[in-house]
Amino acid sequence: MEHEIEQLYREAGRQFAPAIARLARTVERDPDRARDLEQEIHCALWTSLSRFRGDCALKTWVYRVAHNVAADHVAKAVRGPARVPLQEVEELPDVANPETEAAERLVLERLAELVRRLPALDAQVIVLWLEGERARDIADITGLSEGAVNVRVHRIKSLLAGHFEQPRTEGALP
Amino acid sequence: MTHPPFPGWTDAAHDSTFADPAEIKERAAGFTKTIRRRNMIEYAAGGIVLVPAALASVAAAWTGEYAFALALGALAAGIVIVLRNLHRRAGNLEHRPEEPCVVHLRHQYRRQYEALRSVPAWYIGPLVPGFLLLYGTVTWKSAEALGWRAALEGMALPVLATLAGGAFIVLLNRWAARGIRRKLDALDEME
Numbered sequence: 001m002e003h004e005i006e007q008l009y010r011e012a013g014r015q016f017a018p019a020i021a022r023l024a025r026t027v028e029r030d031p032d033r034a035r036d037l038e039q040e041i042h043c044a045l046w047t048s049l050s051r052f053r054g055d056c057a058l059k060t061w062v063y064r065v066a067h068n069v070a071a072d073h074v075a076k077a078v079r080g081p082a083r084v085p086l087q088e089v090e091e092l093p094d095v096a097n098p099e100t101e102a103a104e105r106l107v108l109e110r111l112a113e114l115v116r117r118l119p120a121l122d123a124q125v126i127v128l129w130l131e132g133e134r135a136r137d138i139a140d141i142t143g144l145s146e147g148a149v150n151v152r153v154h155r156i157k158s159l160l161a162g163h164f165e166q167p168r169t170e171g172a173l174p
Numbered sequence: 175m176t177h178p179p180f181p182g183w184t185d186a187a188h189d190s191t192f193a194d195p196a197e198i199k200e201r202a203a204g205f206t207k208t209i210r211r212r213n214m215i216e217y218a219a220g221g222i223v224l225v226p227a228a229l230a231s232v233a234a235a236w237t238g239e240y241a242f243a244l245a246l247g248a249l250a251a252g253i254v255i256v257l258r259n260l261h262r263r264a265g266n267l268e269h270r271p272e273e274p275c276v277v278h279l280r281h282q283y284r285r286q287y288e289a290l291r292s293v294p295a296w297y298i299g300p301l302v303p304g305f306l307l308l309y310g311t312v313t314w315k316s317a318e319a320l321g322w323r324a325a326l327e328g329m330a331l332p333v334l335a336t337l338a339g340g341a342f343i344v345l346l347n348r349w350a351a352r353g354i355r356r357k358l359d360a361l362d363e364m365e
Contacts, residue, residue: 065272
């Protein structure tokens with residue numbers, strides 16, 4: 001049994017370790033705390049894998065564990081910005097480093113800042129979208145309907161459109 | 175997976191790896207130890223209140239002050255019930271982070287909501303008989319020496335302070351429960 005768990009854990013690590021590191025670094029700006037959260041996710045994943053029966057894809061399982069542990073971590077934090085639902089956000093928040101030069105890097109920093117200010121589910125949808133997951137997979141991971149996921153993705157695309165020098169069409173925008 | 179919308183996002187931390195399974199096993203064991211240690215600290219904190227009440231009850235019975243013994247015994251029993259309730263609530267926490275995120279969030283909110291809303295039943299209630307008996311006994315004993323008027327006047331402040339403290343705890347928890355209820359409603363609207 002433990003051998004199977006170890007195999008699953010290693011497979012999850014091969015596929016998703018970078019995505020989990022990015023999630024931790026997005027949720028926690030402080031590098032030490034981000035590292036702690038990353039380890040907390042690894043630990044929760046290891047413990048949870050004894051219950052994995054293959055009812056869903058390993059990817060779905062890993063992302064669910066990672067995002068739920070991250071959401072619990074945020075909920076435990078005493079301080080933090082007030083959470084504003086994505087539908088009420090007018091523009092991407094400013095970041096601490098206004099001298100960032102590369103446009104995409106600036107947008108990504110502002111996106112990360114936005115994620116830190118969103119309620120858990122909105123943040124989870126945006127991070128999964130940034131990871132390149134399809135609406136159907138995001139719906140499977142979060143438990144939201146595909147429609148609810150699409151509404152949020154559309155919203156973030158609209159917010160992003162205002163941050164490129166030349167506005168892109170819906171199709172051109174990533 | 176489709177193409178990530180921003181390659182810059184997925185390029186970050188691309189060399190990250192999972193912690194070694196041996197290290198993770200050790201951490202998981204360490205986590206269990208931490209929970210056990212935290213529980214011990216909570217019991218010790220409960221003991222700081224419980225032991226003096228229980229000892230005072232025994233001492234009162236020893237000296238023939240049976241009314242005080244009963245009151246302090248009821249208070250000690252109330253503390254035991256509160257500690258047991260705390261332990262049960264912590265023990266019943268089923269941690270399943272593999273649930274879909276919305277289900278997980280709803281479970282967390284509902285658990286917090288129920289705990290906050292029912293504070294009068296599981297936290298305040300068990301202590302009420304002990305306090306009533308204690309204040310009643312003190313008033314009765316004072317009245318024997320000073321008369322009822324003076325005894326009641328003397329007890330007014332402690333009784334009011336206790337009532338105010340209890341009401342404050344209940345209201346604070348109700349207020350927090352309402353906040354959680356709003357989050358639960360917002361979750362329902364999201365789907």
